[in-house]
Amino acid sequence: MKVALIHYWLVGMRGGEKVLEELCRIFPQATIFTHVCDRSALSPTLRAMKIVETSIARLPMARRLYPSYLSFMPRALEGIDLSGFDLVISSEAGPAKGVIAPPDALHLCYCHSPMRYIWDQYHIYRNEANAVTRIAMPFLAHRLRQWDVTSAARVDGFIANSGHVARRINKYWRRDASVVHPPVDVDRFSIGEKEPEDYYLWVGELASYKRPDIAIRAFAELDRRLLVVGGPEKMKRKLAPAKGPKTEFLGAVSQDRLAELMRNCRALIYPGEEDFGIIPVEVMASGRPVIAFGRGGACETVVDRKTGLLFEKQTSEGLADAVKTFEAEGLHNLDPALLRQHAMRFAPGVFRDGILSELSAHGIRLADDPAP
Incomplete structure (x- = not known):
């Protein structure tokens, strides 16, 4: 069986690329098609694959400028010749699903999210853009939305990375989607051998939609220690005036250092509304709880008062109150072994089984896939 994997762009190893990496382990002979590729930024597994730009x-x-070429990507996708391929799996968060598959091929789309910058977060992105982009965005986004909706009809079946994303797929594309949560490399994390230290942890890109501003302001009010991992420097400078004396910006850290910070923190602070959210699962795999905003993917990974605490108001006051509740109820003493056991529900093997089940439902069974 000849397999094509379509991915929007390969310029780093974030959540979408880790899903693609796992798909490559399922289909090691597949060909990857992507708009742009920086092999130096990829894992050994992806670098070993045949990649066509x-x-x-x-x-x-x-x-470097691929976001500026977004409006050209639909035509570029339609220019990919997939003749002879039996299975097409598109990995969608940027333009990927709009390829034209052969008539007899099965096209499944694993959707991390419909493009947020033209749908639910369009106004956030536009408000933060420069003057030229703000003028151009209404015209470019309108045309891209039209193509985004019509190209959804080319897909035989959708798989969402969370129920939250499945609802968004139905909202914008009017298509149903099954749910297979993305793989999390839980074995890379371990429970600490000592008592957790007296700090809370924030991890991720310092992007506005992830709401680091809420965490910064809340911990300035609380006078608690907060360690912030992530960049870019421009956002650090923007957020710095609001931080309290016990908040530290660590910038980018090594994977080993990140794992150490996770297993020794009091809890992860997660105030954004995410599609799924791999970082909370990584922290729970380290035996530590999560304080998360109670909307989006966090509701599918964090069990309120069992593996952490969900809060309702996405404000600094709401988060500050949640931290006080977390401490008052002793939730920092949740059993690390139970937290890790919960995180194992998102291990790579579970993802693989989910993908194989979806393929089987569409009449495709791999040679090493045991009969039901």
């Missing part, structure tokens, strides 16, 4: 890669400075 679309026509976008031939545009000036495409590896």
Whole structure:
């Protein structure tokens, strides 16, 4: 069986690329098609694959300026020749699903999210853009939305990374989707051998939609220690005036250092509304609880008062109250072994079983897939 994996762009190893990496382990002979690829930024598993770039890669400075070429990506996808392929799996968060598959091929789309910058977070992105982009966005986004909806009809079946995303798929594309949660490398994390230290942890890109501002302001009010992992520097400078004396910006850290911070923290602070959220699962795999905003993917990974605490108001006051409740109820003493056991529900093997089950439902069974 000849398999094509379509991914929006390969310029780093974030959540979408880790899903693609696991798909490559299921289909090691597959060909990856992507708009632009920086092999130096990829894992050994992805670097070993056959990777074909679309026509976008031939545009000036495409590896750096690929977001500027978003409006050209639909035509680039339609220019991919998939003749002879039996199975097409598109990995969608940027333009990927709009390829034209052969008539007899099965096309499944694993959707991390419909493009947030043209749908639910369009106004956030536009308000933060420069003046030229703000003027152009209404016209470009309108055309991209039209293509995004019509190209959804080319897909035979959708798989969402969470129930939250499945509802968004139905809202914008009017398509149903099954749910297979993304794989989390839980074995890379371990429970600490000592008592947790007296700090809370924030991890992730310092992007507005992840709401680091809420965490910064809440911990300035609380006078508690908060360690912030992530960049970029521009956002650190923007957030710094609001931070309290016990908040530290650590910037980017190594994977080993991150694992150490996770297993020794009091809890993870997670105030954004995410599609799924791998970081809370990684922290729970380290035996530590999570304080998360009670909407989005966190509701599917964090069990309120069992593996952490969910709060309702996405404000600094709401988060500060949640931290006080967390401490008053002794939730920092949740059993680390039970937290890790819960995190194992999102292990790579569970993801693989889910994908194989979806393929089986569409009449495709791999040679090493045991009969039901």
